[in-house]
Amino acid sequence: MTKKFLTIDDFDVSGKTVLLRVDFNAPMSPEGKVLDDARIRSHVKTILDLKDAKVIVLAHQSRPGKSDFTTTKPHAEILSKHLGKEVRYVDDLFGSYARSCISAMVPGDVILLENVRFFSEESLERSPKEHTHSYFVQKLLPYVDFFLNDAFAVSHRSHLSVVGFTEEIPSGAGRIMESEIVNLERGLNGERPCVYALGGSKVDDSLHVAQNVLSTGSADSVLFSGVVGNVVLAAAGYKIGKANMDLIAKLGYENQIPIAKDLLDKYGKKIKYPADVALNVNGKRVEASLKEMGKSEHPANDIGLETIVAYTNEIENAGTVILNGPAGVSENPDFAIGTHEIIRAGTRSKFSIIGGGHISAEVNRLGIEGQFSHISTGGGACIEYLSGVELPGITALEKAAAKQEMK
Ligand code: 3PG
Numbered sequence: 285m286t287k288k289f290l291t292i293d294d295f296d297v298s299g300k301t302v303l304l305r306v307d308f309n310a311p312m313s314p315e316g317k318v319l320d321d322a323r324i325r326s327h328v329k330t331i332l333d334l335k336d337a338k339v340i341v342l343a344h345q346s347r348p349g350k351s352d353f354t355t356t357k358p359h360a361e362i363l364s365k366h367l368g369k370e371v372r373y374v375d376d377l378f379g380s381y382a383r384s385c386i387s388a389m390v391p392g393d394v395i396l397l398e399n400v401r402f403f404s405e406e407s408l409e410r411s412p413k414e415h416t417h418s419y420f421v422q423k424l425l426p427y428v429d430f431f432l433n434d435a436f437a438v439s440h441r442s443h444l445s446v447v448g449f450t451e452e453i454p455s456g457a458g459r460i461m462e463s464e465i466v467n468l469e470r471g472l473n474g475e476r477p478c479v480y481a482l483g484g485s486k487v488d489d490s491l492h493v494a495q496n497v498l499s500t501g502s503a504d505s506v507l508f509s510g511v512v513g514n515v516v517l518a519a520a521g522y523k524i525g526k527a528n529m530d531l532i533a534k535l536g537y538e539n540q541i542p543i544a545k546d547l548l549d550k551y552g553k554k555i556k557y558p559a560d561v562a563l564n565v566n567g568k569r570v571e572a573s574l575k576e577m578g579k580s581e582h583p584a585n586d587i588g589l590e591t592i593v594a595y596t597n598e599i600e601n602a603g604t605v606i607l608n609g610p611a612g613v614s615e616n617p618d619f620a621i622g623t624h625e626i627i628r629a630g631t632r633s634k635f636s637i638i639g640g641g642h643i644s645a646e647v648n649r650l651g652i653e654g655q656f657s658h659i660s661t662g663g664g665a666c667i668e669y670l671s672g673v674e675l676p677g678i679t680a681l682e683k684a685a686a687k688q689e690m691k
Contacts, residue, residue, distance in 0.1 A: 289681040290456030297337040300429040307437035308343040308359045312352035320645040330434045330458035338389040341396040342445045360396040378423040386427045400445045415448030434458025437662035439677025447680040455684035467658040474635040475603025483510030484609020487537040489664040496671035498551045507556045509611035516557040519544035523578030560588030569618040586612030587622040596629035608639040631655040639666030
């Protein structure tokens with residue numbers, strides 16, 4: 285692929301102020317501790333390459349309304365540890381406190397601003413031009429020389445801190461963004477059959493991806509598990525039990541059942557859903573048929589053994605596999621079996637891509653990071669990219685590069 289965006293190498297950042305969008309979004313403990321710092325570590329190379337600049341880091345943690353929607357303070361502490369120097373956490377985004385902290389910076393300084401999603405306009409899906417008019421962008425613009433997007437993992441969102449600065453100041457890609465694009469392009473031209481294993485609880489994202497990869501023909505089959513697996517089961521007409529239906533309703537995904545049904549109608553056997561599950565019966569794993577699941581009050585927290593065998597068989601015989609989202613509640617070892625077996629099967633396929641924060645955390649836990657062709661820092665962003673969807677964050681960088689070229 286010809287490079288259509290600028291990178292750090294195209295800018296003289298020495299002594300300049302660089303606004304760097306990263307993706308530090310991490311699984312958090314209920315006490316507010318970062319449970320997996322892989323994403324934070326991944327950006328260290330980019331920040332080290334900016335060592336002569338003043339670096340203002342922008343990051344988000346989770347989404348409004350979720351229990352792990354919290355401050356970026358712990359992320360600053362972890363980044364400080366990995367950089368070997370203090371990263372100042374600034375409890376503000378674009379107010380006078382943030383701006384005075386920025387004014388006081390000297391080359392070599394790194395500051396991390398507060399969770400960008402604490403500002404509600406951040407998460408509006410708006411065009412770069414529309415975001416440019418926000419107070420957030422207008423207040424920070426006079427203080428920054430360059431914008432770098434290293435947040436591949438959130439570049440499928442047309443969010444303020446992803447696309448809002450690129451129309452106004454010279455903008456390019458950080459090191460992670462560069463490496464993601466190069467590796468995912470390799471994945472796109474991989475061997476067939478190409479199998480997608482989609483789990484986790486971002487049901488809308490997963491169904492959207494399945495729709496894309498099946499309609500473009502870039503996938504030969506899609507194996508569903510996790511909450512999205514339950515949505516597909518419900519769409520296929522199975523009773524999935526009250527606890528599972530309640531969770532789908534609580535997450536606001538009841539409206540995804542007809543969407544999953546459309547997929548089943550269109551793509552039939554290319555779509556696989558669980559043939560059995562593991563119920564969480566008072567904390568214990570209990571294997572259950574779909575019939576038993578339908579009658580049970582207990583939640584399904586993993587795929588069952590029969591499904592594990594069928595899915596892993598398909599994955600290990602694939603030319604290319606893309607794994608995204610855990611198959612169950614993988615934080616609990618009893619319900620991590622499906623996720624771990626899918627991950628291990630991925631290492632036996634010819635070309636394997638791991639996408640998604642939570643499944644990457646499980647790969648790290650198993651200590652087999654080195655056995656995959658590529659571990660993406662992105663979940664939704666990774667598979668949207670692989671499905672040929674334009675990522676607004678990348679498009680904005682391409683436009684910025686074209687603008688620079690014309691100068
Ligand atoms: C992710 O974890 O996939 C990214 O940080 C994007 O998060 P989002 O799906 O909440 O936008």
